[in-house]
Amino acid sequence: MTDTIHNTILPMTDTTVTPEDYTGEDGLLYCGKCHKPKEAYFPEGKTFFGRDRHPSECDCQRAARKEREAAEKQRSHLETVERLKRQGFTDKTMQDWTFANDNGSCPQMKNAAGYVARWEQIKDGNYGLLLWGKVGTGKSYFAGCIANALMEQEVPVCMTNFAAILNDLTASFAGRNEYISRLCSFPLLIIDDFGIERGTEYGLEQVYNVIDSRYRSRKPLIVTTNLTLEELQHPEDTAHARIYDRLLEMCSPLCFTGENLRKAAAQGKMERLKRLLAGKEICL
Template identity: 30%
Template sequence: MTNMRNFMNGDDFFRFVRDENKPPVRCEYCGRLLYYVYPVVGGRQSSAGFYETCDCEGVKQREVEEERKYIEELQQKAKLARVEKLLSQSNLGRRFRERTFENFRFELNPEAYRVALDYAQNFEVYAHKGQGLIFTGSFGVGKTHLAAAIANYLIIHKSVPVVFGSVSFLLGELKRAYELEAISADRIEKQLCTVDLLVIDDLGKEKPTEWLVEKLYFIINNRYEDYRPVVITTNLTLDEIEQRLNVAGSLAGSAIVSRLVEMCRIVPMHGQDFRLSLRKNAC
């Protein structure tokens, strides 16, 4: 074995020695001979050796490319982890996570589809204005599918936090936290008021107690004042929602609908109950 390289200006404290018994290899880029070497530190030779690395431009470019790919992989893993976290926080169940624009039956409600897709793709523009959507129509025409498709698109493609659920579910969770005097009550209420997009499914289906209507008004009003959008699905007309939420002489329902009209574009949806047609076809 012979001295291969000295890194200490003539001092032998740290150097490499070449293994003459191992044949050299050529750099795949410039053809330079690369030898198998062992590091020697303070006169003690390591038992683990390696082939030299060439410092030509070809190797440098490869290292830059490998670093770029490594960074991209880290970014992709971080994005997937964030998406999974946002999905878990969104309240989207397994069924609704499968509701996408790709598997929506476009021919049933093409205009509603176009409005929903445009809203998702240009969410930043609409969110800046605090503008949301209200999908109206009978059962089984795809209202919830489009609302869930918007939520999934925003979470997966734009990493936008979304909370999804019915009034009964969302406020039921909040009410239980209040009854238990849990610290989470304030957190839940703040999340409903401040999340980037709140999706309320089947508005008007819930039993309108005074507490529920009061909290619903509080949340909608906070979002209205802060230009934070909502997407809503409902089987009722706005007049019917207003009447239903005006409980015990309160006009909170009127105040809620008034704000929603200013905040949201109404998207009517038509057609027969898709789920009912599936059941008929199965018979």
């Protein structure tokens, strides 16, 4: 027992000495750089295994410790964000849908920033969004910016689509309830391209189960769709009606208008290619 104390505990009370250090008038060791004590006496003349002093952080040691702690915290944060994005996106390219990469062509993007900035109130109030409009108007990118920004704050988000969900449910029929429960466990669920999965009775039933389960979880849902608000408000049959009614109850509609950003991007890429083929310099 005595050997354990000497070999384990006592070294913890040793003070690290550098060539610049010196002993002060009070008998304590001082740092040769910041001139602050690296030792302190035990209170009221007490001792510990014959020692009357214990190590104390000088300013240099404290600064070095804080720097190490900050680096470790940053490393842990980056690992967490990387894991959340790996688990939260069905498509790796979605990780590039960020505010930093936004080209400013979507007039609604300020609302995405506001959604993130007020996330705590959004979450507590269970405020969802239904992003609707024509193809290529920036709905998915808008939702991806929200997802990435929240993940960078270490908030778990799942951004998927019903095609992927239905495939997963079909592949793991026995664990269907557990799968839906996992989807509903995310603080924010984003379903992209809603509406393309319409068709079979089974598919519609599973779509409703997912949306209804999310509704009962009382957590925010963001949905993007190319359907018009008119189509959502006046569905073609009862099966669609109960799905759309749930969505409109959970999510506030936000219309996306303007030019097709995908066509504009493709046109710009074509023009750059023409200039390259003509042997002209281009600015990327």
